[in-house]
Amino acid sequence: MTLNSGKYDVVILGTGASGLYAALNLDSDLNILLCSKADLKLSNSSLAQGGVAAVLDLVHDSYDLHFNDTMIAGGQVNNPVSVRTLVEEGPTDVLNIYKMGVDFDKNPDGSLNMTLEGGHSRHRIVHHRDSTGDAITTTLIEQVRRLRNVEIAEQTLCAQISRAESGFFLELIQNGEQFLVGASFVILATGGIGRVYKYTTNSAIATGDGIRMAYELGANIKDLDYIQFHPTAFAASPGRERFLISEAVRGEGAYLLNCHYERFMHRYDERLELAPRDKVSHSIMMEYRRTGSDRFYLDISRLDADFLKQRFPMIYARCLEEGIDLTKQPIPVFPCHHYLMGGIAVDLNSYTGVPRLYAVGECSNTGVHGKNRLASNSLLEALVFSKRAAKDINRRIHDPHFVAVHGAQPELQDGTAPLPEGLRTQIREIMQKAHFVIPDQSAAEKGLKTIEDIRTRLQNGKFKKTADYCEAKSLATVAALILRGAINR
Ligand SMILES: Cc1cc2nc3c(=O)[nH]c(=O)nc-3n(C[C@H](O)[C@H](O)[C@H](O)COP(=O)(O)OP(=O)(O)OC[C@H]3O[C@@H](n4cnc5c(N)ncnc54)[C@H](O)[C@@H]3O)c2cc1C
16 A cells, blocks of 8 residues: 555554454454555564464363473563463464464364474474464455455555654655654564574564664563574575574474584483474584584485475475475574564553553563573464454543544654665674674673664764665664673673
C-alpha cells in the first residue's frame, strides 16, 4: 500500500509471527497499520526450521515438564510467571494457528507429529518438515490480508518514534519519501539483532531498530548480552547470512568432526553431539583453540540417503546449492550469532511501561528464556505474548475514558550528508571479537569506546535519513547496550 500521513488506533511494526498474530488478535473495529521494512516475508520467522514447542498431549507430557525444561535451559534465571504463562497458554495459540491452516506434519493416523529437540524431555515440537516458519508466516499473512481494518505497508521503515500528548507520531520512510503517522498505540514486533555480528543466521531485517527506538523513548532494555550462538551454521558460503543446519540433524545422529575429520565432543561434554546449543558452541571454540583450525564438519552421510532427503528437504537442497551433498559428504559448519534472549523489558501483557508502547517477539524480553532459549520456544513466545498485547490494547482502547492520539506534530527533518562508509563493518568486527561464544572482556572495553564514538557521530551529524543510516544507528545503539551489559555483568 502507498502510504499517506494519517492517524491509526494501532501501528504494528513488523510482519513476523509476532506482528501478524498481534494484528489477528486486535478487535476488528480498530484501524491498524502493519508495516514491514522489507518484503512481508523477509523475517526471522520465515526462516524458522525446527518448529514450535507446545504441550498438546497431556497423557505423555505436562506443563510442569515443559516449564522445567525451559527453566533448566535458561539457567533458572527465567521469570517463572512468564514461563508458566508461556507453557499453559501456548497450546491454545498453536492449535489456533493450526485451525487457521498452518500445515503441520501429521502421523499416519492424522494426529499432529511431535518431534524432539535438544533440551526437551518429551516429544512436543510441531513442525512443517524443516521449514516451519515459512508455513506459519504464509498462513498468517493470508489471514491478515482478509482483515478489512488492517492496512499493510511493505518496504516501509520506521525511522523514529516520538511521544505525543497521548500516543505517538512515527516517522516512516517508503520509497525514499518520509511520512508522519499518528498512533494511539504502537506494537514493536521488529525482531532480533543478528546483523550486529559479522556472521548470523538472521535475515537482513535483524538490525535492532525496535530496541533502539524503545531505548530512545526511555524503555528499559534488559539482558541484551544474553545472546545465543548456534553451533552449526553452514560455514562455506560467502556473505553475512549463514544458513542454519538445524539441531534436528544432530538429533538424527550426525557427528561433529574437527579439521582432522575426528569426533571431539567427548573431550568437552558427556552428552556428545546432543549437548545443548551453548555447550556445543563452546566445545567447538575450545577445540578450535586446541587444533588451531576453524574447520569443522557435521557428518550425517552414514544414514540412508532417501531418509535424509525426505527428513531435511530444505537443508539438503540448500547444501546442494553450495556444492555439498550431505548424503555423501560432511557439511562445513561453525558457530555464529543466532538469537537474542534479552530485549525491551515488558510485563505479562508485553507492555513496556512507556505509555501505550508494547513490544512482542524477539525484540522483547518477557523473561521466558532466561540466559539461554530452549529450542522452539521463541515462535511460541511470539504467539502467546503478542496475543496478550493485543487483548490488553483491545481492553484499554474501549475504556470510556480513552483518548485517541493527539498533540503537536513534530516536524519531519532530514540532513544531506551521506552515511560514512565502513561504520557498520567496524561495529561488526568489534562485536565478533568482543562478545562471541567466549566473551573477551578487554576487547569489549576497548570496543565499547569506539562504538560509543560511532553512535555519537551518527546521532549528532546531519545525515540523510536513509534505511542504511537508520540501521547503522540501531546497530551502534544495540552494540553499545550489549557491551555495556557484558562489562557490567
Ligand atoms: C534460521 C533460524 C531458524 C529458527 N528456527 C526456529 C525454530 O525452529 N523455532 C522457533 O521457535 N524459533 C526459531 N527461530 C527464532 C524465531 O524464528 C524468531 O525468534 C521469531 O520468529 C521472531 O519473530 P518476530 O515476529 O519477533 O520477528 P521477525 O520474524 O524477525 O520479524 C521482524 C519484522 O520486523 C520488521 N521490522 C524491523 N525493523 C523495522 C522497522 N524499523 N520498521 C518497520 N518494520 C521493521 C521486519 O521487516 C520484519 O517484518 C529461528 C530463527 C532463525 C534465524
